[in-house]
Amino acid sequence: QVQLVESGGGVVHPGRSLRLSCAASGFTFSSSGMHWIRQAPGKGLEWVAAISSDGSNKYNADSVKGRFTISRDNSNNTLYLQMNSLRVEDTALYYCAKDRGFSGVFDFWGQGILVTVSS
Amino acid sequence: DIQMTQSPSSLSASVGDRVTITCQASQDISNYLNWYQHKPGTAPKLLISDASTLETGVPSRFSGSGSGKDFSFTISSLQPEDFATYYCQQCDNLRPLTFGGGTKLEIK
Numbered sequence: 001q002v003q004l005v006e007s008g009g010g011v012v013h014p015g016r017s018l019r020l021s022c023a024a025s026g027f028t029f030s031s032s033g034m035h036w037i038r039q040a041p042g043k044g045l046e047w048v049a050a051i052s053s054d055g056s057n058k059y060n061a062d063s064v065k066g067r068f069t070i071s072r073d074n075s076n077n078t079l080y081l082q083m084n085s086l087r088v089e090d091t092a093l094y095y096c097a098k099d100r101g102f103s104g105v106f107d108f109w110g111q112g113i114l115v116t117v118s119s
Numbered sequence: 120d121i122q123m124t125q126s127p128s129s130l131s132a133s134v135g136d137r138v139t140i141t142c143q144a145s146q147d148i149s150n151y152l153n154w155y156q157h158k159p160g161t162a163p164k165l166l167i168s169d170a171s172t173l174e175t176g177v178p179s180r181f182s183g184s185g186s187g188k189d190f191s192f193t194i195s196s197l198q199p200e201d202f203a204t205y206y207c208q209q210c211d212n213l214r215p216l217t218f219g220g221g222t223k224l225e226i227k
Binding site: 095 | 151153155157160161162163164165168174206208209210213214215216217218219220221
């Protein structure tokens with residue numbers, strides 16, 4: 001069965017960096033686009049970033065452009081989100097999600113990992 | 120960006136009720152519309168893709184319809200396990216992908 005397990009979250013001061021990881025299993029990781037999606041406390045879902053199956057195409061939300069970088073290691077079935085220059089408003093539960101192809105359909109999600117940005 | 124307007128934002132209903140949630144896109148998105156169920160502390164779950172295609176294993180009491188700019192999601196007879204937050208999401212344009220604001224379905 002498909003499993004997506006996020007790690008790397010925690011509490012960090014504004015301006016600092018954090019790298020999230022998502023370990024994937026139960027499907028052919030190298031054939032699937034992948035995404036990061038977040039949910040701020042008390043708010044709805046917000047798409048953050050996407051990467052194609054081979055890593056050649058990447059897209060970011062405007063709210064994180066220039067600060068967050070999505071990447072992947074297909075040899076280790078792992079997705080990453082490098083988050084730099086973190087802001088208080090980046091505080092959220094971050095989910096990794098598998099795409100059905102690279103169509104923007106999130107057919108499986110992880111349980112999420114909490115990132116708190118606070119001074 | 121394509122804006123998704125979802126209503127209502129919250130809804131109180133009883134077991135056995137029929138409920139409908141609507142979602143309107145700011146521009147024509149054909150049928151590139153998905154619906155998700157999210158319960159606190161769990162991973163969101165894809166229920167319907169392509170506006171009306173029920174995902175494998177999803178009960179038939181869930182349904183979706185619409186195309187262009189106007190969409191709806193219906194639960195024909197609410198069950199206790201259906202109380203959750205539901206989101207629509209457009210995938211016509213990956214830059215950026217956008218969600219509706221969510222509908223919190225609560226027990227009356």
